[in-house]
Amino acid sequence: MISKPGRGGQHPTMDHVAAAAGVSRATVSRVINNAASVAPAIRETVQRAIASTGYVPNVAARSLVTRRSDSVALVISEPDRPDDHSFLNRIFTDPYFGRVTAGATGALRPHDVHLVVMPAEPSDHHQVVRYLRQGHVDGVLLISSNEHDPLPAQVHALGIPVVLSSRPPGPLPVSYVDVDQVAGAELAAARLLSLGRRRLATINGPLDIPAGSQRLDGFRSYLRDRGVDGVPAVTGDFTRAGGEAAARVLLAADPAIDALFVASDLMAEGALRAVQDHGRRVPEDIAVVGFDDSSVALECRPPLTTVRQPVEEMAAEMAALLMAHIENPSRSPRSVIFQPSLVIRDSA
Amino acid sequence: MISKPGRGGQHPTMDHVAAAAGVSRATVSRVINNAASVAPAIRETVQRAIASTGYVPNVAARSLVTRRSDSVALVISEPDRPDDHSFLNRIFTDPYFGRVTAGATGALRPHDVHLVVMPAEPSDHHQVVRYLRQGHVDGVLLISSNEHDPLPAQVHALGIPVVLSSRPPGPLPVSYVDVDQVAGAELAAARLLSLGRRRLATINGPLDIPAGSQRLDGFRSYLRDRGVDGVPAVTGDFTRAGGEAAARVLLAADPAIDALFVASDLMAEGALRAVQDHGRRVPEDIAVVGFDDSSVALECRPPLTTVRQPVEEMAAEMAALLMAHIENPSRSPRSVIFQPSLVIRDSA
DNA sequence: CTGAAAGCGCTTACAG
């Protein structure tokens, strides 16, 4: 007894089907893989045999020879935080990552490729790399925003197809998808200016991640070019609580600000609260523009005017690029940059 | 320096390691799988050979003989909705499913088992079943709340180990994890009564799912036993918008209600808005109790008093049960019921 | 404690 029979009885193998159809195993394989060269009559016989035996291919055996697993990893590489009670919880309840997962899943489905979602704190990197090396997946979608994250380079060194969610830190010949961060910040600045606001402030994301620094730079330099200088900025951590705290700091320093650009909707939701707790109305006293157009923008009171980032589409594009690289490993890396747009609601 | 296996380059196999270590392939296999019977000196030699060759086992080959994939599916079976612009989006940004995913991922990690997350609308059932039959995974965690969902029975019929997130509809010999829904509703009712409220109302979940009907029944019968009858109820769909709409209906019917039990925090957040839009204060005019203790409970204004359901722990327990069933397929199915608790914050 | 050998269930050149 080499191995115990499969749960629920023996599964039929390709040999059973071949016997039932009176053909060779090779022919059954060709029918299953839609090889062109099977005679219609035989194809039909085989299909009937497949149906009658209830045959389902064994994926391990197939993978062993094709060297394809038909699955792909979505690695979400995020720094851990001192106050992180639960890293996994933060990742899996974050609306941004949720949208990414939804977009990637949807795009992969027509390819019959499945997604293994792997949140990765720095301490998990080793495990992730080992997993990828073992050939569990055909490629990886790597969500990494931190400039100093070593994972993109490590994954690339594995020689496994990979697509990043933003420009790689340093010269890595790897495909990536991004949104034009600067253009997005400019859209926000222009809106606030057009509303006649001149006492602007901003809550930016962490400066060691491009989405943080580029949105800040874009916002400030657009304003500077139009004569608005010295715009105060406080750094938040892309969480609701971080946005709320940052807004308090800003309000304490200058209670008279009349406009606020917040680098994410989640932070904007927190900021809205701080502003309102401070007794100021939105948008009458302070106009607020967020970034992302995630579902929280609609849940805010008032509904948030925000810079829309088509996250699901971007994730779908990442998946499409990855599939192309898997299909053709010598394909040149390329980047796809999405243009953001302004969604005007009630907050500005 | 280990030579990296370039694109198209050969990964070393077990034979390479065996040759490098001067032993047989079988011995290398034993070292890798921690078989007890390897002499320490040989074990060490083999380990050095593994390191120097950069060998990593091929998982497909291993799976083919062990019949284990070391991954598990998390199937989230949900009805689609007429107004569902994006099913995937709804699933992946739902805080409840996020907590489930986090809990399961964390519990599986020590087993070195990975999670394939599969949202499944009714139209996807066929695909899901096929995926499971192909042996991609060793077992399935099935999140299904709808009483008429055929998937639990279908998956069970596959003979693959499965653990459900609630009592199966009908007599299915399958393990499941649940929270004591009735006890939770009673906790809410008792709290509201203890606050002196007598004009109570409730927003319940869909009645064709146990979490919907049991919370409603538990709430009403607890009150009835204490002389409070005819409590109005409106059904919501467990979304924020659904809760808001339901609260409006309730308020229109009886503007004088002084307490509200809402069957999920997400719906409670919506209800809070409707109540406040209606010019009524929480908790002064209307006390509100939610259900779940998800992160949104803390984000509400005021922070929500709610019935805590330890979702992450429950998901971890599901994972533990599943691993046990995989390890020992003849293990008897069992159910594990968690007791809810009341978390008192500001809304009641 | 270790090795030779069989076998897991497929796919795919290679002939015919």
Next chain:
DNA sequence: CTGAAAGCGCTTACAG
């Protein structure tokens, strides 16, 4: 268009 045969890279009874 079809089949016989080799081979993918492992694990594991079986002998020694």
